[in-house]
Amino acid sequence: MTRGRVTISIFALLLILTGLAGGLFYHQISRPGPLTAPQRILVERGKGLGAIAHMLEQRGLLRDRLSFRLTARLLKADRDVRAGEFEIKPYASVLEILDELRFGDAVLRRVTIPEGLSSAQIVALLSETEGLVGEIDRIPAEGTLLPETYYFSYGDERQTILKRMERAQLDLLALLWPDREPDLPFSTELEAITLASIIEKETANHAEKPLVASVFVNRLRRNMRLQSDPTVIYGVTGGEPLGRPILRSELDRETPFNTYRIKGLPPHPIANPGAASIAAALHPADSDYLYFVADGKGGHAFATRLFEHNANVARWRRLLKERATSSETVLK
Structure with missing residues (x-):
């Protein structure tokens, strides 16, 4: 065999071996990985490829970190890996993990x-x-x-x-204010949010927020005090829960927020109201109601006259007494 033929044979053998090595390497990085359940991983800002590979191996996502690092280098992806939190699917291959870290959506x-x-x-x-x-x-x-x-x-x-x-x-x-009801008894966005914050603290029932708003709007129009318990509490705690019933001395206390003592709205909101309460303040129900009290069913009983309201209050107090008696019986 001539020297030329030997050289060609060796070169062909090297090509075959290189092809086999390449095939084995591709199989290694494309075959299903060892992860058996979805797992979230965190790639911190500034973490290098070696540290990321080590973390993936330690968390059971890789069989060996070297194949991950080599793949990233070969694909010139070592600088494309992004910081963030990622969800890796079960049995993700090296290529799939690398693809997720480069192009996937962060959690x-x-x-x-x-x-x-x-x-x-x-x-x-x-x-x-x-x-x-x-x-x-x-x-x-x-x-x-x-x-x-x-x-x-x-x-x-x-x-x-x-x-x-x-x-x-x-x-x-900006969306709701221009479309507010005409002739509301306030003229600024701050006042609207202040009223909305009172509505928010008075009821969590979205369906009745416009009715609660109508009570306060009607009172403002008549120059009546709002007499809202949450405003009293805010004047006492500054926004923290009171954790007990309001005392008579607190109802009588002079604060800028106590609407049993002041007329009109408090100087600023007493909480951060949601969209439904803001909408209710700007679009109150059309009603003649001036009073409301809890009805014991998760809502409120509304009244236009004081004697009706007093009857609703008496009913509410009887219900509270009955519940207290029932609780005592159960404890015995």
């Missing part, structure tokens, strides 16, 4: 802000929300945040979520 978390919280309570809730980072530099003014469900990615700033809530409140007002 969205969510935080739900209940309606009627004070701004300080909302800040406290965000401070305890896992996945958010950073400090909140100030407590926003009362009534400037829109309670809603907000989605975020791991590592988003708490301050950013707060700004989104403020923006959502402004956007909602």
